[in-house]
Amino acid sequence: MATTNPTISNNDNTMQTTHPGSTTFSKLPQGGRHDTDEIRPTSAPAVDVYENDDEILVVADMPGARADSVAIKLEKEELFISANRDTDVEGQLLFGSRRDCEYRRAFLVPRGIDATQITAEMSQGVLQVHMPKSAAVKPRTIAVKSRH
Amino acid sequence: MLGYWSDIERTFSTVDELRRRMEHMLGNVDAAALATDTNWPRTSVYDTKDALLVVADLPGTKDSDLDITLKQDELTLAGERKVPVPQGHQVHRQERRGTRFSRTFTLPTKVDADALTAELKDGVLTVRLPKVPEVQPRKISVKAV
Numbered sequence: 585m586a587t588t589n590p591t592i593s594n595n596d597n598t599m600q601t602t603h604p605g606s607t608t609f610s611k612l613p614q615g616g617r618h619d620t621d622e623i624r625p626t627s628a629p630a631v632d633v634y635e636n637d638d639e640i641l642v643v644a645d646m647p648g649a650r651a652d653s654v655a656i657k658l659e660k661e662e663l664f665i666s667a668n669r670d671t672d673v674e675g676q677l678l679f680g681s682r683r684d685c686e687y688r689r690a691f692l693v694p695r696g697i698d699a700t701q702i703t704a705e706m707s708q709g710v711l712q713v714h715m716p717k718s719a720a721v722k723p724r725t726i727a728v729k730s731r732h
Numbered sequence: 733m734l735g736y737w738s739d740i741e742r743t744f745s746t747v748d749e750l751r752r753r754m755e756h757m758l759g760n761v762d763a764a765a766l767a768t769d770t771n772w773p774r775t776s777v778y779d780t781k782d783a784l785l786v787v788a789d790l791p792g793t794k795d796s797d798l799d800i801t802l803k804q805d806e807l808t809l810a811g812e813r814k815v816p817v818p819q820g821h822q823v824h825r826q827e828r829r830g831t832r833f834s835r836t837f838t839l840p841t842k843v844d845a846d847a848l849t850a851e852l853k854d855g856v857l858t859v860r861l862p863k864v865p866e867v868q869p870r871k872i873s874v875k876a877v
Contacts, residue, residue: 628751630828634821641818645828647789647855673778673785673858678840680776682787690747709791709855 624668624686629711631689637723640697642713646687651706656713658699664690665711696721772833773809773857782868784839784861791855792828798852800859802845807859810834841867 632643642665646654649667657664666688673682693699698718705712773793778785788809790798798811815830817823843861850859 626751628748631825632815632823632828633825634818635824636818636821640824641821643828645791645855647791650854671787673776673780673787675778675780675785678777678779678784679837680774680787682774682776682789688751708793708852709789 624684626688627669627685628689629665629687637717639717640694640715642691642711642715644687644689644711644713645709646706646711647709649687649706649709649711654704654706654711656702656704658693658702661693661695662690663693663702663713663715664688665713667711771835772813772831773835775809775835775837777837779840783863784841784843786837786857786859786861788835788857788859789855790852790857793852793855793857795852798850798857800850802843802848802861805839805842806836807839807861808834808836809857809859 629644629646631645632641634641634643642663644665646667646669648669648671653668653670655664655666666686669685669687671682671684693715696718697715701716703714773788773790775786775788778787786807786809790811790813792815793811793813797814798809801808801810810833812832813830815826815828839861842864844864847862848859850857852858
């Protein structure tokens with residue numbers, strides 16, 4: 585199963601989403617009607633949050649989203665995850681309501697996360713974001729010395 | 733540590749509530765994306781002239797957990813979706829749910845069962861059911877006399 589790493593950027597800029605088919609006048613179809621691709625419906629992916637001693641793990645279902653469309657941004661204390669799904673199926677839709685969408689979810693990162701060490705991987709439409717805890721918040725066992 | 737975790741909960745609730753309101757306002761909420769147990773997996777059927785395509789969202793499902801059967805004009809997608817808790821982790825939030833599922837679709841045309849193909853890519857299952865030649869569209873050429 586192929587696992588690829590989406591890029592992670594860590595900056596304080598306002599979060600910007602880029603749509604591959606974003607509005608440019610040249611892309612508007614002739615005849616006045618807007619391209620339906622122009623506004624992507626957003627979809628909040630189902631998310632699991634797990635924790636162990638070393639990390640917080642966020643798992644999100646994003647079926648149909650390719651790894652290269654995933655964007656993960658850490659802006660101050662907020663983590664934004666987003667990905668684009670393109671339903672490149674030719675043919676007439678008989679049943680169902682599949683369409684292009686943008687998966688989007690945002691949440692606060694608790695204190696004590698080492699922002700520079702966040703990693704992510706995408707596999708079979710499931711995104712995993714590993715957020716390692718900084719050494720300061722990891723549990724430590726304190727050795728007790730006995731004195732006689 | 734209690735405050736630490738309520739941070740995450742608080743975040744989800746505020747941001748999600750804001751999202752719900754925004755989407756409601758903008759009217760572009762992808763409501764069908766909210767799969768429940770009865771409509772899992774979320775599935776669409778397409779007609780591409782020479783074949784029918786059944787496309788289902790199955791994030792994180794292995795091909796070995798899937799069971800696709802075609803019985804005359806009924807296609808059944810069955811299987812199990814497993815959401816195991818990662819080893820040694822505790823759960824803070826679990827929206828992704830494991831489920832056993834079975835959905836049956838009655839196909840609108842005759843298909844060639846031997847030529848059926850199924851592919852799982854990026855968590856999306858695509859079952860391609862080529863139509864039998866009799867129901868494929870034919871072009872009739874007109875001769876001017």
